[in-house]
Amino acid sequence: MTQLEFISRQLSRAENKTFEHYVVTRIWHLLNDTEIKFVTQQYVKRPTGIALTDMFFPQLKAHIEIDEFHHKLQIEADKVREADILSALDHKIIRIDVTQPLIKINDAIDSIINELKEIKNALTDFKPWDFEAEQDPMTYIKRGYIDLKDDVAFKTMVDAANCFGNNYKPKGIWKGAAKNLKDLNTFIWFPKLYPNNEWHNSISADEETIREYCEIAARRQNHIQVALKDAVYSRIVFARVRSPLGDIMYRFKGEYKIDVEATNKLNEVVLRRTKTRVDTFNQTFK
Known part of the structure; x- marks a missing residue:
């Protein structure tokens, strides 16, 4: 476009x-x-x-x-x-x-x-609109970070994942997550934050809290156990959304961390936002 x-x-x-x-x-x-x-x-x-x-x-x-x-x-x-x-x-x-x-x-x-x-x-920090650059992963790789205030949304999961040291080809991601080679203690997550089949994920009005909930009790318990057992509690979130023109995009929401106490208490995975700016990574520009 x-x-x-x-x-x-x-x-x-x-x-x-x-x-x-x-x-x-x-x-x-x-x-x-x-x-x-x-x-x-x-x-x-x-x-x-x-x-x-x-x-x-x-x-x-x-x-x-x-x-x-x-x-x-x-x-x-x-x-x-x-x-x-x-x-x-x-x-x-x-x-x-x-x-x-x-x-x-x-x-x-x-x-x-x-x-x-x-x-x-x-505005002392006004940045002219660059239509091509705002959706190009290299813009954020070279800059070294993605910030919530920039309202970043990528066309594909691959574009988002490649900001963090990956080298996926187009259509190279079939799951809802990817590695963060900048920090292996986090991963890149592409959730649908709305009811989707048996999953009823949601985000709070202030976007500070995300909840993962499965209607099927056995799957919900297994998912919670796996999430806590992995001990990789932090996720950089690019939520699946509709763009203003109706296209599917993946919008940056920040970095979130599992709240272990709330997860065990509420019997669903609860994540709290911990960062609104995350570092990007590429060997060429490190």
Whole structure:
């Protein structure tokens, strides 16, 4: 996928939503800055579930919310939703009321453009959007680490595993885990953090805790015994997720360690996040 295709597909996601499509496309074209990445229909975890924001600029930590006619009937609910997002992510939400006359909508969009530019200019650590590099394992191998704040997601398990000294070929991983040659006391894990057949794995709203649970008691007990017996308690997690465009990707969540006491008490494998940055590895760049 090229950067142009990514942008085009993002814009097309709003094409059946008349007012949203107008605002999103006008913002993008007037902003006219390909250094800035944007995503439409961005998933945001809330304590009570998941929210979708209309347009999101990851580098700027800014969400655009487009208030159509039905929002006037749910003002209080929107306030709660906004507070959840702000408290969970420390992001900024910019709202635009599209029930106004067109000239006022356009004025509001101009104001949003200025605000986004001001946010960018105020950032001392702003990194221009490099579409190809953000999904290339070599970007993180050469840099020496993967950080949660970079929102890293790879197209395949192989791409993620090869950041840690492996040399897998395409389609070279058929299991849900791989070795970490940088640190043999950890391994790379690619879980489905949602119900999947008899497995009901989950991640907490703050993403600090992961639970592995199997409905079949015998398999659950065996899995717990194996996990504790191996004594390799730490896992670098790349969760299997849907990208904003619907593709399967593997998103970095951090490094987690088995909480032995909680695992024995709750009769399921419980992992707590211990790191939001992990070191990558390659013999060539060590």
